[in-house]
Amino acid sequence: MDKYSSAEQTISLNPVTIPSLINIAIKHGVNANTLLNDVGISAESVTDPKATLTLGQLDALYSACGTSMGNAAFGLQMGRITRLDSLNLVGSLIGTADTLNHAVDHYRRFRELLHPFMDMGISVHGKEAALIYAPTIANEITLKPYYCEMFLSGIAKIFSELTRKQLKVTRMEFSYPDPGYADVYSEVFEAPIFFNKGQSAIIFESSILDQPLPGRYPELNESFEIQAVKYLMELDRLNSVECQVIRYLQENMGIRPISMQDAARRLNVTTRTLQRRLKKENTSYVSIRESIRFKQAQLYLTETTINIDEIASRLGFSEPTNFYHAFKRWAAISPGEYRRANKQVRPEAEAEALTA
Structure with a gap:
């Protein structure tokens, strides 16, 4: 772990x-x-x-x-002002769904386009349904009351907007103690409130889940879904471990020395886990670091007058000779030869170099 x-x-x-x-x-x-x-x-x-x-x-x-x-009740307040048109593409997708069940399925599938961890589950028992706050990351932060308040009050508002009538909540259950403003809960949900329960959920009549929604539009919904799939694929790419390591190195290289342990800590994993995940993506920390070093070295050599010893230091090389050999391996010529062949120093770069 x-x-x-x-x-x-x-x-x-x-x-x-x-x-x-x-x-x-x-x-x-x-x-x-x-x-x-x-x-x-x-x-x-x-x-x-x-x-x-x-x-x-x-x-x-x-x-x-x-x-x-x-x-203190700002989480409830945030949920109350939630609207479909504030949820971008996912709001459009949900707003054209056939039923509430369909809308919930859309949210769960494309949730990452809206929020990093707020998710839900639905449990149906006879005539009652429970929509449960179920964060994908469950820890001492995501289980704080204001996240649950925000999510469940927002869902109640969205359900009312989808059905075009006030959601009739049977009761509200929360897994935590009364935070000290139970009266605000009662005002927001207009239903009996119970704390210290086994779940945090909205309880309502299950029959409404499969009722046709007035805003349903199958053809448009399909078009929105195609767009959402594309956005989700792009988000998955940006969220890859490789991209996260690249961003971290780009943000920090040249500012301070960076090790694999630093990158692993930034991603909240052990070094071994980082190595394993990068291997699964067919890359490695060393290959990513070397690629970024090469690109950064090219920029320094062509767009600044910073001397080569300083470039080596900025890129994390302990000795200039190590940078020299690495660059020759990357470009098949020395750093000096590359600079002479490609130099494009802007006038202001001269001043930058003097203060570097």
């Missing part, structure tokens, strides 16, 4: 997860720039589909939003 903490676990983001949270904070007078800086998230990563954070950073953002708004 991997030894690193839940907070260090790396997760991928998407264009929905963080902006929706920030928008709510802004509406409550919170400065978005201050909020992101306080939790160590760059503004660029908010809309970058390739961005990754640690689970701890995402949790810190949720927590900071609640604190900044002075509202």
Whole structure:
């Protein structure tokens, strides 16, 4: 079992997860720039589909939003303002589904396009159905009340939007103790609330799951599904271990020495696990590192006047001669020969080199 903490676990983001949270904070007078800086998230990563954070950073953002708004029940508040049109392509897919069961199937299949871990399960017992909060990553962070509040109140809102009538909740069950604002739960769900249960779930009449939805549109739904499959395939590629290692090395090479242990820690796995997963993807840490070193070396040699000894140091070589031999292996010529043949130094690069 991997030894690193839940907070260090790396997760991928998407264009929905963080902006929706920030928008709510802004509406409550919170400065978005201050909020992101306080939790160590760059503004660029908010809309970058390739961005990754640690689970701890995402949790810190949720927590900071609640604190900044002075509202312990902000998870319920976020869920209440959820709308299909705020869920991008997945919202369109769900909105044209035949039935609620069909909509749930779509969400579960394409959930990663919306959120890194919020998932659900459905259990049907006779006339009752339970829609259960079942995060794909279950730990001390993802099981915090505000994630469950956000998810279940959001699902209740979406179900009402899909059926075009208020979801009649039989009762609500939560696996944790009363957080101190049970009255807000009652107001949001308009049903009996029970804490310290074996699950966190919305209980409702099972008969509505297979009733035709007023917005069903099979042909359009099929078109949305084709698009969603393409996006999911691209997301899977970006989430590959190889791509995660590449991003980590690109972000850090030239700033400080990086080892395989550093990369493994960033991905919240052991070194052995990292090696095994990369092998499964038909690559290795060394081959990825060497590829990035070569590309970075080419940039330094053609677009700056940084001397070769400094380039070697920036790329993590202990001795310039090691860099010399490696570059000759990569390019079949020496670094100096490559620079003379390909030099394209911009005027401002001269100044950059002087301050490097």
